[in-house]
Amino acid sequence: MEHVVPARIHQLRTIDPGEIRLVQLALPEEIEIAGKLYVIQDTMRPGTAFLAKPWGARTGKYRRRMYTRSNSACNAPRLLETLINHTHQDHADTSAWWQSEMANDWFEKEKTVDVRINLDQAERVAMVYENTMVCKPANLRLEDDGKWEEMQMVCVAFGTGITPFLSYVQYMAAKDFGQQGVRHGVRLTLVASVRHAGQLMLHEELLSLEKQFPQHFRYQPVLTRSWPDAWGYLKGRIVRVERGKSGGDHIDITPLQSLVPDLSQSHLRMCGNVMACRQLTLGLEQSGIIPLTVRAESW
Ligand SMILES: Cc1cc2nc3c(=O)[nH]c(=O)nc-3n(C[C@H](O)[C@H](O)[C@H](O)COP(=O)(O)OP(=O)(O)OC[C@H]3O[C@@H](n4cnc5c(N)ncnc54)[C@H](O)[C@@H]3O)c2cc1C
Structure with missing residues (x-):
């Protein structure tokens, strides 16, 4: 029952x-x-x-x-x-x-x-009740304590797909990002892509966390459709679809790579709509980039 x-x-x-x-x-x-x-x-x-x-x-x-x-x-x-x-x-x-x-x-x-x-x-x-009690490639339950502290993570959020990563960073901040004694702690880059500045979620809080923990947390907001004149971050999509003449799409992930050049040394996490996550996965495949691990959740 x-x-x-x-x-x-x-x-x-x-x-x-x-x-x-x-x-x-x-x-x-x-x-x-x-x-x-x-x-x-x-x-x-x-x-x-x-x-x-x-x-x-x-x-x-x-x-x-x-x-x-x-x-x-x-x-x-x-x-x-x-x-x-x-x-x-x-x-x-x-x-x-x-x-x-x-x-x-x-x-x-x-x-x-x-x-x-x-x-x-x-x-x-x-x-x-939690939707899952085990970490799997198709969910974003954070790795057990003792494990995430050793990781270099790149978290890519499309729209409200930022939700799991907001929880990650608040939890990690409460635990000093996992630094203890000789252990360096986690390094997490959050790439948060939304259409316009009005959709940025907990933006000020994330900027201030980045200032507080610069060794551990990088925040890279991205605006895809419109941006203020003084916008100092990436403009446009992080993955770009180029329609091939013969039907197949080429996915250009160089904008994302400009933010996170070390994807193949990172644990990649992504969250957002199905299409965006699929395109990013395909773009990585086409570019021959294999992150250490990949986990994604789309709704
Ligand atoms: C693990 C998980 C986490 C999630 N986290 C979030 C989150 O943080 N934020 C968020 O906004 N959303 C989240 N979602 C999605 C959320 O649960 C809802 O699915 C979403 O908000 C859409 O809800 P909805 O009721 O408008 O429509 P849906 O849930 O898309 O569907 C409405 C109803 O229509 C039915 N239906 C489906 N397709 C059709 C169709 N073609 N024609 C007619 N009826 C159809 C469905 O069976 C359902 O009963 C999450 C989902 C999952 C599984």
Whole structure:
């Protein structure tokens, strides 16, 4: 049997009107189920997703949807944050609702959205459900402690695909990016590609983390469609598709390589829409570049 806990919409912040919103769902400290009290434990690993049941604007009923967490359980326990974009697909349902006036109304009235939990009957503990408990090439659950600290990572985010990596960097920052004694700690470059400056997510926070931890964290925001005059970072797409006359596409990844020339010595992580991730993968293949490991998640 599946169990849920009602989570209050704690924050609903518009990043790009009608397109992207930052959502925070606050879980209570405990929950009573069938006459028994359970303490809610939040041990979600960075890079994993929780399951919530928001309203569907198209279908007019509650739907089950996964959302990758963008903050970290270690510094915000029981406050599940994510970034949700309107997909603009014909069948868009909950993604349209999150951008709606009705969602604003729910937020103002402190309404709740159910979030899935797993019960440990013996310990009387309810744990926030995570979409995966093991690291695989097709998910972005962060490697175990003791492992990520040794890695050089390049994380490429398309749009709201930045969510798992925001969780990574907050978790890593809380652990001093893994430096301890003689251990140097992780080196992570985050390449975050969005259409215009209004879509940049937690931009100021990321700039300040980069300043605070320059040996460990590099932030490279990219604007693909329009940019301010003074934009000092990359402009245009990080992977460019050149249509071949005979049908096959050539994917040019030199813009990405200009930001991260050492891809073959890095562990590559990517997140975002299926097409963008596929193009980047194909571009790497065509260029003969083989990163140390590649893991990707697309929705
Ligand atoms: C692990 C994971 C993590 C995710 N993390 C995030 C995140 O952090 N942020 C985010 O914005 N999104 C995330 N998503 C995607 C999110 O769960 C939703 O799928 C997305 O927001 C779109 O929701 P939607 O209800 O608008 O439409 P969909 O979920 O795309 O579908 C709506 C409904 O329409 C049905 N349907 C599908 N195709 C068609 C069709 N062609 N015609 C008619 N009906 C169709 C579907 O079965 C579904 O019932 C994640 C998904 C996964 C699996």
